[in-house]
Amino acid sequence: MGIKSTKYVTVAWAIDRIKTIDNLATNKRYRTIEQLTSEHDDWSLYDFLESYEPVFDVENLEQWTNEMLGAKLDQPFFRESIFDNYIVTDDLSLLENRA
Numbered sequence: 001m002g003i004k005s006t007k008y009v010t011v012a013w014a015i016d017r018i019k020t021i022d023n024l025a026t027n028k029r030y031r032t033i034e035q036l037t038s039e040h041d042d043w044s045l046y047d048f049l050e051s052y053e054p055v056f057d058v059e060n061l062e063q064w065t066n067e068m069l070g071a072k073l074d075q076p077f078f079r080e081s082i083f084d085n086y087i088v089t090d091d092l093s094l095l096e097n098r099a
Contacts, residue, residue: 005083014069014088015061021078025052038081048077066090 009017024033028049039045055061061069066088073079073086 005081006085006087007080008087008089008091009073010092011062011066011069011088011090014066014073014086018055018061018069018072018078019058022055022058025049025077026054028052033077037077037079039076043076043082045077 021033021036024036025048030045030049033049034045055072057064064072069088070086073088074084076082079086
């Protein structure tokens with residue numbers, strides 16, 4: 001795949017995004033997930049939701065490392081776009097227009 005966009009995000013933003021998508025996927029909210037993500041046609045939202053396994057430890061995401069959170073965000077439908085690559089950081093100087 002060609003173009004990648006690195007996004008630096010806070011731990012709080014990462015946890016919120018993972019919890020949001022996990023909740024929507026668990027409740028099969030197709031339309032809302034489609035509005036929150038921009039995935040390529042290679043990924044079927046229907047297949048994703050029909051086979052979705054909830055995040056096993058969603059209540060303890062605060063205990064995950066930044067790398068673990070970033071890896072989850074890089075997965076289809078958790079990321080905002082197929083081109084996004086997330087780096088979860090505590091370094092506020094790296095953040096660009098993120099909470």
